Structure formats: C-alpha cells, structure tokens
Amino acid sequence: MFNIERSTLTEYLIDQRRHHPEATGELNALILQVAQACKAISRAVAHGALADMLGDHGSANVQGEQQKKLDVLADGIFLRATHWGGGLAGMVSEENEAPIPLPAGHARGKYLLVFDPLDGSSNIDVNVAVGSIFSILRAPTPGEDAVADDFLQPGTRQVAAGYAIYGPSTMLVLSVGTGVAGFTFNPILGDFFLTHPDIRVPDTTREFAINASNSRFWEPPVRRYVDECLAGRSGPRGADFNMRWIASLVAETHRILMRGGVFLYPRDSKDPGRPGRLRLLYECNPIGFIVEQAGGRASTARMPVLEVEPEALHQRIGFVFGSRQEVERIETYHADPTAGLDSPLPLFNTRSLFSDNHAFSQ
Numbered sequence: 001m002f003n004i005e006r007s008t009l010t011e012y013l014i015d016q017r018r019h020h021p022e023a024t025g026e027l028n029a030l031i032l033q034v035a036q037a038c039k040a041i042s043r044a045v046a047h048g049a050l051a052d053m054l055g056d057h058g059s060a061n062v063q064g065e066q067q068k069k070l071d072v073l074a075d076g077i078f079l080r081a082t083h084w085g086g087g088l089a090g091m092v093s094e095e096n097e098a099p100i101p102l103p104a105g106h107a108r109g110k111y112l113l114v115f116d117p118l119d120g121s122s123n124i125d126v127n128v129a130v131g132s133i134f135s136i137l138r139a140p141t142p143g144e145d146a147v148a149d150d151f152l153q154p155g156t157r158q159v160a161a162g163y164a165i166y167g168p169s170t171m172l173v174l175s176v177g178t179g180v181a182g183f184t185f186n187p188i189l190g191d192f193f194l195t196h197p198d199i200r201v202p203d204t205t206r207e208f209a210i211n212a213s214n215s216r217f218w219e220p221p222v223r224r225y226v227d228e229c230l231a232g233r234s235g236p237r238g239a240d241f242n243m244r245w246i247a248s249l250v251a252e253t254h255r256i257l258m259r260g261g262v263f264l265y266p267r268d269s270k271d272p273g274r275p276g277r278l279r280l281l282y283e284c285n286p287i288g289f290i291v292e293q294a295g296g297r298a299s300t301a302r303m304p305v306l307e308v309e310p311e312a313l314h315q316r317i318g319f320v321f322g323s324r325q326e327v328e329r330i331e332t333y334h335a336d337p338t339a340g341l342d343s344p345l346p347l348f349n350t351r352s353l354f355s356d357n358h359a360f361s362q
C-alpha cells in the first residue's frame with residue numbers, strides 16, 4: 001500500500017533534468033517548493049470544519065470576489081513555501097492585484113511563478129474537490145525583481161505548469177514540457193508518488209461540461225454546439241452525450257485528462273467588462289499547457305489559448321479545452337457559424353473533421 005517502489009516527484013524531476021545538462025536545479029527546487037505548498041493546503045482542506053477552515057474570510061480580492069478563508073490561507077502558504085527559495089524573480093497570485101514583493105536582501109532567481117492558490121472556491125463549503133494551479137515562466141531579467149509587464153508572456157513560453165487536486169486523494173499533475181505526469185500523495189509517507197506516468201487525453205469524447213445557466217448569454221456557435229450535443233442520437237451528431245459541471249476547473253481538467261471530454265467557459269455577453277470567466281495567466285495558460293502536452297487541445301474558440309498575448313495580470317478570456325476533435329469542431333463553428341448547415345448530410349458524412357460521426361451516416 002505504501003508504493004515505495006514507485007518514483008517520487010523528486011526522482012521524476014531529477015530524471016527530467018537529464019534532458020537539460022545545463023540546468024542548475026533551480027526549476028526543480030521551485031517545483032518541489034510548490035509541491036510542499038500543495039501538501040500543506042491539502043492538509044488544511046482535509047481538516048475542513050475541524051480546523052475552522054470553511055466559510056468566508058470577510059474580504060474581497062482584486063477582482064471584487066468574496067474571499068474564502070481557504071483562499072487567503074492557501075495564498076499565504078504558497079507565498080511562504082516559495083519566496084525564500086532563491087529561484088524566483090517574482091510571483092503573481094489571483095488574490096493579489098500586483099506582483100507580490102519578494103523578501104528584501106535576498107538573491108533573485110530566473111523564474112516567475114504565477115498561481116491560483118485555491119481554485120473552485122465555491123466548492124469549499126460543500127466538500128467537493130478543489131485545487132491549486134501554477135505556471136512557471138522565465139524572468140526576462142534574471143536576478144532582478146520582476147515588474148508586472150514581465151509576466152505578460154504567452155502560454156507557449158511556460159517552462160512548467162501543473163495543478164494539485166484535493167479530492168478523495170490528493171494528486172499533483174505536472175508538465176515540464178515532456179508530456180504530463182500524475183503523482184498521488186501518500187499522506188503517511190508525506191510524499192508524491194508517480195502513479196500516472198504518461199497521461200493522454202482521448203481524441204474523441206461524448207461528454208461535455210458547461211455552465212448551462214449562462215445559456216442566454218452564449219454566442220450562436222456555442223449555442224449550436226450544445227444544442228447538437230443535447231439532440232443526442234436523433235440530432236446531427238447521431239450520438240447521445242453526457243454532461244458534467246463541477247464548477248472546479250481543476251476537477252473538470254482532471255476528469256478530462258482521465259477519460260476525455262470537452263470543457264467550455266466561453267466568451268459570453270453576461271458582463272461586457274468580462275470577456276469570459278476564467279483568468280488567462282493562472283487558470284487558462286497552465287491548464288492549456290497541461291492539456292496540450294497530453295495531446296488535447298486548448299483554445300479561446302478562436303485561437304490557441306497558449307498563443308494569446310496577455311494584456312493584464314488578471315485578464316479574463318473565453319476558454320475551451322479537452323478532446324481534440326470536439327475542440328476543433330467548436331473552433332470551426334466559431335470560424336464559420338453556419339458551417340455544414342446548408343447541407344446537413346455531407347458535413348457529417350465526409351471523412352473530415354466530423355468523420356467520427358458514424359451513427360449519423362448509417
């Protein structure tokens with residue numbers, strides 16, 4: 001049961017470092033500090049009401065969202081676990097408007113850390129899985145304090161990204177750019193062990209995730225996509241679809257990595273000041289990096305999300321990711337909202353993007 005024959009996270013990182021003979025070990029040290037933070041947050045989440053962890057903190061963050069006690073605690077844990085480490089030139093968190101100042105009189109490193117310390121906050125009080133998300137970028141001026149503009153790098157430049165999920169078991173899912181590996185936390189040994197060595201997102205799926213309460217604000221291509229899924233076997237897709245909505249991005253991501261699926265939190269007209277719900281730098285980019293490294297696709301529905309040039313630290317954006325064929329279909333609908341509508345049969349019969357739809361052509 002202790003699985004000590006499996007690689008630990010540390011062993012995995014040392015092994016990955018062999019691909020980079022010039023590496024100093026700073027990246028590995030930083031990832032291990034993040035993992036340390038996730039262990040501490042996992043304990044806090046697990047103790048729940050016993051440790052007075054539930055409920056509101058009574059404050060609002062920079063985005064005007066009510067902070068939960070665990071949002072604030074997890075933010076502090078991330079900060080303390082990483083800011084003395086030496087590898088960092090700066091850090092940005094969901095919970096802080098500006099980059100968090102690093103301790104004075106301490107050498108600056110070559111990496112930037114961007115994180116969502118507690119994702120899925122609305123689920124804390126109802127005991128549903130939550131998580132933490134992180135992204136690591138190179139500092140444009142290593143050795144010096146980073147400024148806000150230094151963090152505005154497209155997701156393609158991420159060196160590493162990952163998330164921890166605090167569910168029935170705690171897991172860390174990580175990519176250092178060589179695929180995706182999943183580690184399960186052994187609370188008795190206090191370490192993460194490699195349990196999912198090469199996670200791949202299946203190309204096809206019959207499961208989608210979207211917050212349907214926003215449907216009146218959706219754009220026509222999203223409405224069309226969902227309508228076609230809901231139409232099931234008798235509709236143009238010729239297959240029944242299942243639906244999930246957990247309202248924890250990490251939990252949705254984990255499900256999609258484990259068994260496929262497609263997730264949409266698209267651009268909508270709910271709040272004109274917010275083109276989308278999720279934040280580019282510490283939600284969409286790290287999750288997009290993981291998903292693409294696992295062979296899936298991550299998009300704004302109009303372009304690959306990792307290619308977006310960020311404009312602000314807390315920028316929101318439409319986000320669609322998961323099984324490649326479904327994301328490509330949604331992108332096609334956005335590029336041409338009437339694609340295939342004039343001639344219902346040919347689109348679904350040809351050996352094209354939609355050629356997986358055997359049932360309809362039968």
Ligand SMILES: O=P(O)(O)OC[C@H]1O[C@](O)(COP(=O)(O)O)[C@@H](O)[C@@H]1O
Pocket residue numbers: 094116118119120121122211247248249250277
């Ligand atoms: O409540 P909604 O609109 O369904 O939004 C759910 C989304 O909001 C989030 O909880 C936002 O993240 P935070 O909890 O870190 O603010 C995502 O995890 C989730 O996908």
Ligand SMILES: [Mg+2]
Pocket residue numbers: 116118119120249283
């Ligand atoms: Mg979040």
Ligand SMILES: [Mg+2]
Pocket residue numbers: 071094116117118119120121
């Ligand atoms: Mg959060």
